Amino acid sequence: MVKTDAELVKAVLDGEKQMFAELVRRYERPVRAVALDILGDYHLANDISQEAFVKAYEKLVSLRKPQAFGPWLMKIARRCSIESVRKNSRAANLATNNAAIAENPNGRLDEENQWLLAAVMKLPKAEKQVVMLHYFDQNGVRDVAKIVGRSVGTVTKQLSRARIRLRKILERSEK
Amino acid sequence: MTAKNNIDEKLENLSHAIGSDDKFVENVMSRIEAKSTSNLSKTNPQNIWSNIMKSPISKLAAAAVIVITFIIGLNNFQFSSPVYAMTDLPELFGQAKVIHIKGQRHFNLTDKGQKVPPQPSERWIDLENERFRFSNITVNAGPEEVNFIIRETISDGQYKMILNHADKTAIFYKMSDLQKRLETNASLNHLYFGHLFPNADILNEFSRTGKEEIDGIMYDTWECEVRESPLRINRYKYWLSRTGNSGRFQSWYKNIGQPLKFVDDNDEQHIISFDDDSQSPWRLGCDFDRIECGIEIPEDVFMLKVPEGYTARNTKENAVIQELGVQDRPYLTNLRLTPRVSFTLSDGSVILAWHSEDSESTASQNELFENLEFGCALPKLPIEIYGLRPAGWIWTGEVTYLGRHLVYTKRDEKFIEWSLYVPDNPAPNSSQILGYDVLYKYNIENKPEGTMGLTVDYGMYIDTKEEFNKWVLGAMAELSDDGKAPEGVTYEKVLRLAQQIRESSAN
Numbered sequence: 001m002v003k004t005d006a007e008l009v010k011a012v013l014d015g016e017k018q019m020f021a022e023l024v025r026r027y028e029r030p031v032r033a034v035a036l037d038i039l040g041d042y043h044l045a046n047d048i049s050q051e052a053f054v055k056a057y058e059k060l061v062s063l064r065k066p067q068a069f070g071p072w073l074m075k076i077a078r079r080c081s082i083e084s085v086r087k088n089s090r091a092a093n094l095a096t097n098n099a100a101i102a103e104n105p106n107g108r109l110d111e112e113n114q115w116l117l118a119a120v121m122k123l124p125k126a127e128k129q130v131v132m133l134h135y136f137d138q139n140g141v142r143d144v145a146k147i148v149g150r151s152v153g154t155v156t157k158q159l160s161r162a163r164i165r166l167r168k169i170l171e172r173s174e175k
Numbered sequence: 176m177t178a179k180n181n182i183d184e185k186l187e188n189l190s191h192a193i194g195s196d197d198k199f200v201e202n203v204m205s206r207i208e209a210k211s212t213s214n215l216s217k218t219n220p221q222n223i224w225s226n227i228m229k230s231p232i233s234k235l236a237a238a239a240v241i242v243i244t245f246i247i248g249l250n251n252f253q254f255s256s257p258v259y260a261m262t263d264l265p266e267l268f269g270q271a272k273v274i275h276i277k278g279q280r281h282f283n284l285t286d287k288g289q290k291v292p293p294q295p296s297e298r299w300i301d302l303e304n305e306r307f308r309f310s311n312i313t314v315n316a317g318p319e320e321v322n323f324i325i326r327e328t329i330s331d332g333q334y335k336m337i338l339n340h341a342d343k344t345a346i347f348y349k350m351s352d353l354q355k356r357l358e359t360n361a362s363l364n365h366l367y368f369g370h371l372f373p374n375a376d377i378l379n380e381f382s383r384t385g386k387e388e389i390d391g392i393m394y395d396t397w398e399c400e401v402r403e404s405p406l407r408i409n410r411y412k413y414w415l416s417r418t419g420n421s422g423r424f425q426s427w428y429k430n431i432g433q434p435l436k437f438v439d440d441n442d443e444q445h446i447i448s449f450d451d452d453s454q455s456p457w458r459l460g461c462d463f464d465r466i467e468c469g470i471e472i473p474e475d476v477f478m479l480k481v482p483e484g485y486t487a488r489n490t491k492e493n494a495v496i497q498e499l500g501v502q503d504r505p506y507l508t509n510l511r512l513t514p515r516v517s518f519t520l521s522d523g524s525v526i527l528a529w530h531s532e533d534s535e536s537t538a539s540q541n542e543l544f545e546n547l548e549f550g551c552a553l554p555k556l557p558i559e560i561y562g563l564r565p566a567g568w569i570w571t572g573e574v575t576y577l578g579r580h581l582v583y584t585k586r587d588e589k590f591i592e593w594s595l596y597v598p599d600n601p602a603p604n605s606s607q608i609l610g611y612d613v614l615y616k617y618n619i620e621n622k623p624e625g626t627m628g629l630t631v632d633y634g635m636y637i638d639t640k641e642e643f644n645k646w647v648l649g650a651m652a653e654l655s656d657d658g659k660a661p662e663g664v665t666y667e668k669v670l671r672l673a674q675q676i677r678e679s680s681a682n
Contacts, residue, residue: 018266020207024200033193046196053203113192116185135186136193163182170185 002139002146009066012057020060024053026139026147027070030132031077036109037117038081048084052077067149070129119169127162130155201270208270259419261381261397265367267419271468272303274363276370278424278463282314282321291321296461298370299476300362305355306332306477307362329479330358334491336479345481347494353649354499357516360635370463371424372411377401387414387422394422410457421466427457498586499654500528509535510623512558512615515591516650517634524673525563525576525596525611526647527631528654530589531556533619540590544583549663550672551580554592555618562614563596566630574600576611579676581669582661584654591654595669597676640666 003011003022011019031052035045056073063072109117120131126148133144134155145155196202259267268274279293298309313324327338332355338345350358372378380399387396394414401409408429414422481487500515515528532540536557543554553559563576576596584591596611613629637643643666651660 017207017263018204018269021200021204024203028195028199029190029193033189036193042194046199050199050203050206054206057207109189109192112185113189116189117193120186120189131186135183136190138190166182166186 002143004067004149005069005147006066006149009060009063009069012060020053020057023069023073026133026137027053027073029136030070030129031073033117033120033132033136034074034077035081037121038078039084040109040114042109044084045081048080049077052080055080070133070148071125074128115170116166119166122169123162123165127158127165130158131162131166134159205270258417259415260383261378261413261415263419264378264413264415264421267421268363268367268468272301273467273469273472274298274300274302274366275465275467275470276366276424276463277465278461280312280461281459293462294323294325296370296463298362298366299472300359300366301332301472301477302359302363304332305359306330307359308476309362309365329477330355331477331479334479334494336481338482338485343482343485344488345485346488347479347491348497349491349494351496351653353646353653354497357499357635357646357650361632364633364635370461373401373409377411381411381413384412389414389422392416392420392422394420409460421468424461424463424466426460428460429457430455499650509533510557510617510619512560512613512629514560514613514629514631515654517611517631518637518647518650519633519635520643520670520673521636521638522670522673523598523602524669525634526581526593526669527560527563527578527596527634528584528591528593528650529560530591531558531560532589533557544590544592547580547583549581549668550675553578553580553594554583554590556590556592557617557619558615559618560594560613560615563611563631564614565602566610566612574598574602575614576602577676577680579672581672582651582664584651584661586654586656593651595672595676597673597680599677599680637666643669 003019005023005026008019008023012023028049031049032045035048035052036042039045039048052073056076059076063069120128123131129148130144133139133147134141139147141155141159142152145152148155150158275298277295277297280296281293282291294312296310296312298307300307308327308329310325310327313326314321322341324339324341327340329336329338330350334347334349335358336345336347377399380401381397382399383395384398385396387394394416397413397415399411401411410427410429412423412425414424416422479491498515500513511530511532511534513530515530517528518526520526540554540556543556547554553561561578563578565574576598578594578596581593581595583593610630610632613631615629617623635642635646637646647666648660648664651664652658655661
């Protein structure tokens with residue numbers, strides 16, 4: 001039985017710490033996607049994603065709306081990634097990183113995927129969340145609906161709109 | 176290709192490119208755990224004490240500050256530090272990469288009250304590298320003496336060596352990837368439910384009863400008593416520090432019932448004697464005084480070295496991969512029934528792979544498996560496992576697991592039937608340790624006389640689609656000549672079938 005984000009958050013706050021592992025499993029790829037979009041480097045993104053989850057766990061008590069866990073977590077991931085860029089004295093280190101990544105094709109997304117990921121990140125918050133849960137975490141539409149606490153119809157519509165938006169963004173980028 | 180499909184495909188490619196990390200969840204939870212522990216040590220009064228003593232303020236002022244700060248420190252300690260309870264044990268064990276327990280098992284076997292010496296018991300599990308080492312004790316209690324046969328299994332992650340300490344022999348097997356995972360997992364399962372607790376729910380029964388110090392570490396003591404059956408009560412005691420270290424585990428039992436007369440399916444009467452005095456003493460069952468997680472592994476623990484004076488039946492070099500569930504159980508010379516591997520699903524139903532053949536029959540089993548559909552009646556093999564029931568005579572409830580066919584695989588000319596067994600009532604937790612008794616019937620003309628007792632393991636517990644795909648489908652692939660699981664078997668489909676069987680048996 002799929003638990004909603006809100007149910008999992010509540011369980012964690014009630015002391016069932018192991019429930020947080022389910023949230024980590026659920027949002028692993030979406031969070032890595034956010035980090036990867038900003039950092040470009042898979043390994044760094046993986047590390048920053050872990051950091052984002054740890055921060056989320058520590059701040060969970062401050063989350064006012066448990067049902068908004070997903071978008072809230074994405075914000076933390078984004079902030080952690082930007083902070084990492086700052087810390088690593090942006091210009092010099094990123095140049096070095098990119099040089100290293102270029103030699104390691106597994107460490108970086110190819111150009112098409114970079115464009116697509118950037119496009120996903122530009123989606124409205126609600127659509128971005130369902131796209132990530134559906135495509136990145138391979139949940140069925142019903143499960144996504146349950147996770148985010150929306151109806152199946154709403155999620156289906158949001159996915160459909162997101163596909164149209166993504167197509168338009170990609171078409172524009174190809175021109 | 177439609178625009179929708181195009182975007183779908185691109186997003187799926189992107190998801191694949193983003194990738195996932197098998198250890199990601201574990202790493203995050205470890206980092207959280209490490210932070211919790213470090214927060215704990217930051218608020219530890221001893222640290223505060225030591226920091227304050229380094230302060231350059233005057234003694235008098237220091238004394239005042241010490242008192243105030245110490246009180247604040249204690250309050251912080253009480254309200255913000257993690258304090259582990261028994262219900263945290265699975266998580267604590269789950270985070271460990273290495274687990275070691277060592278102690279003794281005690282036996283009070285004979286009606287004559289013979290004293291038999293306690294037997295050493297030890298288990299190592301290296302979860303990261305899928306290595307394990309443990310011993311099994313088989314007890315033969317005769318009227319005059321009690322014999323123990325101790326077998327030790329040691330795996331170095333590639334091979335396993337089984338040492339029989341009774342006849343001083345050693346045998347090597349190569350292990351497939353699936354076997355390594357299955358057996359490492361089974362070893363962890365046996366640690367929980369074989370060495371320590373009879374089931375998972377018992378952790379909720381423990382209450383904190385006091386504090387005791389062992390080797391300079393202060394532990395909370397946790398205790399509970401559980402009535403295992405109408406005839407027996409068990410008592411458990413666990414030493415758990417507030418920082419999550421395990422110190423010791425002991426269990427006792429007390430027989431409280433009258434002698435039990437037991438009549439089996441063939442009207443044969445067995446009498447099992449018990450103390451008829453409800454005031455009988457508590458008897459120590461086991462005492463594990465070393466329970467360690469995440470420790471350094473001594474160099475020789477997983478070394479496959481045949482001890483001096485032992486005869487090796489083969490070598491690592493010519494060891495073969497042992498097929499899953501190879502322990503053939505010949506009942507008569509020509510009839511065989513072999514359970515191969517079992518899994519218990521989250522809804523309590525059981526998937527069991529089994530094989531049965533009549534070696535004197537020349538007829539192919541092809542036709543028995545032709546036209547079988549998912550969810551239909553079981554194939555009429557020479558001996559048919561038509562159902563299961565919770566193992567152990569202590570179970571007095573009425574639960575029967577009814578079998579249906581899922582799929583079959585074929586390996587080395589043998590047909591292996593994969594059946595689903597669904598309980599018609601809630602199953603007892605005792606199955607986790609005791610497994611399931613096999614209910615069988617003969618589908619041959621000359622039925623042999625007598626009965627055989629056959630028990631299958633609880634097996635691996637499967638509660639997610641991912642685990643199902645990894646373990647169940649992995650086992651099906653391993654028991655197939657083509658190395659592939661049959662198509663169309665999914666976790667959801669199996670759970671749906673189980674639900675249908677439950678509904679139809681309720682009507």
